[in-house]
Amino acid sequence: MMNLNSIVVGYDGSVESENAVRWAVRLAHGVDATVTVLHAAGILERLDTPFRRSATPEAVERIVAEERLDAARCHWVVDDGDACSALLRSAAPPIGAQLLVVGSRGHGKRPGMLIGSVSLEVVQHAAVPVVVIPGFEAPV
Amino acid sequence: MVLVVNDAADDSLHESPEHPERPGRVQAARAALTTLDLGSDLVVVPARVATRAELSRVHAVGYLDELGAYCYGGGGDLDQDTYATYDSWSIATLAAGAGLAVVTELQRRGDGVGFVAVRPPGHHALRDRAMGFCLLNNIAVSAAALVAQGERVVIVDWDVHHGNGTQQIFWDEPNVLYISLHQWPLFPGSGSPVEIGGPGALGSVLNVPLPAGATGDVLRRALEDIVAPVVDAFGPTWVLVSAGYDAHYLDPMADLCLSDGDFADLASSVARYVATPGRLAFFLEGGYHLDALRDSVGATMAAVLGAPHAGEPSTNGGPGASHLVSVAAQRRAAFESWTRVAGEEAR
Numbered sequence: 001m002m003n004l005n006s007i008v009v010g011y012d013g014s015v016e017s018e019n020a021v022r023w024a025v026r027l028a029h030g031v032d033a034t035v036t037v038l039h040a041a042g043i044l045e046r047l048d049t050p051f052r053r054s055a056t057p058e059a060v061e062r063i064v065a066e067e068r069l070d071a072a073r074c075h076w077v078v079d080d081g082d083a084c085s086a087l088l089r090s091a092a093p094p095i096g097a098q099l100l101v102v103g104s105r106g107h108g109k110r111p112g113m114l115i116g117s118v119s120l121e122v123v124q125h126a127a128v129p130v131v132v133i134p135g136f137e138a139p140v
Numbered sequence: 141m142v143l144v145v146n147d148a149a150d151d152s153l154h155e156s157p158e159h160p161e162r163p164g165r166v167q168a169a170r171a172a173l174t175t176l177d178l179g180s181d182l183v184v185v186p187a188r189v190a191t192r193a194e195l196s197r198v199h200a201v202g203y204l205d206e207l208g209a210y211c212y213g214g215g216g217d218l219d220q221d222t223y224a225t226y227d228s229w230s231i232a233t234l235a236a237g238a239g240l241a242v243v244t245e246l247q248r249r250g251d252g253v254g255f256v257a258v259r260p261p262g263h264h265a266l267r268d269r270a271m272g273f274c275l276l277n278n279i280a281v282s283a284a285a286l287v288a289q290g291e292r293v294v295i296v297d298w299d300v301h302h303g304n305g306t307q308q309i310f311w312d313e314p315n316v317l318y319i320s321l322h323q324w325p326l327f328p329g330s331g332s333p334v335e336i337g338g339p340g341a342l343g344s345v346l347n348v349p350l351p352a353g354a355t356g357d358v359l360r361r362a363l364e365d366i367v368a369p370v371v372d373a374f375g376p377t378w379v380l381v382s383a384g385y386d387a388h389y390l391d392p393m394a395d396l397c398l399s400d401g402d403f404a405d406l407a408s409s410v411a412r413y414v415a416t417p418g419r420l421a422f423f424l425e426g427g428y429h430l431d432a433l434r435d436s437v438g439a440t441m442a443a444v445l446g447a448p449h450a451g452e453p454s455t456n457g458g459p460g461a462s463h464l465v466s467v468a469a470q471r472r473a474a475f476e477s478w479t480r481v482a483g484e485e486a487r
Contacts, residue, residue: 012220040220041327042219042220042221042272042327043221043264043272043273043301043327043328043393044160044220044221045327046392046393046394047160047392047393079329080325080326080327080328080329081327081328081329081330082219082220082221082271082272082328083219083220084269085304085328085329085330086329089329118219121269
C-alpha cells in the first residue's frame, strides 16, 4: 500500500476552505504526512477590491496550532491562476500531491450551479485521489 | 482605409459594484475611436447574437447550457474573479457575435481593419469554464468561423495576462497560430515557452513570457526576432489581435511598463503579418485604467489607419531582453523533446 506523504488542500479564505484545511491537517497529523495549503492567486489578487477574499497564512497557522501539527510539516504556497487549475497542477512536481483536499460550497440548488464548482472540476480532472469536504451546513 | 466597428450594445447590466471589468471600459474604447475623426471611413455594423452552432465550435455544449441557466437563474460569482448577472448571457453572446459581424463586414468589403469593442472580455474563457472575467471566448468564436471557411488565422495576444482559454481551445488546431506576449509569473499561471501546441499542431502556440518592468523595446524585439519568423512560416490569411491594454504602465492589474506609443508600435508590426487588405481585426480584452485604455486604443488604431494621433513616446530600457534568448532556447528544446518522443513511439 502506498505511503501518503504529500497532501495538498485548497484555501481561499472561505469557511468551506477552512474546514478543508482542518480536515487535511488532521489527516496529515494522523498519517505523518506533510500538508501544503495552496492559495490560488486570481486576477484580482493585487487589487484592493471587495471581490478579493482575504486568504492569509495566519488563519492556517492558527488551525495548525489548534490541531497540534508540527508547523514544519505545513507549507503555504501561492500559485497564480484559478483554484481548479492550481490544484490540478499541484499533483505534478515540485509539489507532487498524492491527495487533493477541497472544500465544497454545495451545488445543485438551482440550474447552472454546477459551473463554478471547483470541487466538481477537480474531481473530474485530477490525476490523484480527491477528498471533497462538505460545505457550511456540515462543518468538520 | 475604413475602420469597421460594432455598434454600441447596452452592456450596463453585466456589472458588479466596484468590479474593475465594468461598462466604462467599452465607453473609453469607443471614445478613442470617435476622436480619430474618421468621418465616413468609420463604419459601424450592428452586432448580432452568436448562434449556438457558432459558439459550440469553441465551447462545450454542456457549458453553454449551464452558463445560460446560471445567468437566467440570477447569476452570481463563478469564481474568485468572475461574475455573471441575469443579463450576462445575452450580453456575452452579443459580444461573441459582434466579432463575427465585424469579420463578415471586412470580408464583404475586402478592405479595412476591424475593432471589436465589447465586454466581457474573452481570452481566459476555456472550452468548458468561465474564468478571469471571461464568459465566452469572443476572439476564438471568430477565429473558428474563419477556419471553418478554410482560412489560416494568426491570433496575436498582447494582453498582460496569458490567454489560456484561447490557447486551450486551439491547442490541437493546425490552422490557428496562437501567439502571446504576457507578464510572467502572473495570473493565470500558464504561458510557458515549452507550451507549443498539441500533437496535431506542434508549433501552433508561441508564448513569450516577460518579466515585470519590461518596456516596449523588449516587445518590439520579440515581435521582430521571435514572432515574425514563426508567422512567416505559418502563412496566415487572417490576423486577429487580442488587444488587451493592461500592460500599460498606469494599469493596476500588472507590472509591464508600456505606453500608448508602444501599442502603436505593436499594432504597426502586427498589421504587416498579412498582406491582403481587410483581414485584420482587433478584439478588446483587458485594460482597466480608463484613460490609459482610451489613449492606447486610439494609438493602436491611428497607427494601423495612418491617422494622426498625439500620444506618449515609445518606451525603452526595461528588463527582459535576456528572457527572449531563453524563450527561443526553451521552445527549441520543447520541439526536440516532442520529436524524440514521437520517434520513440514510432519505433
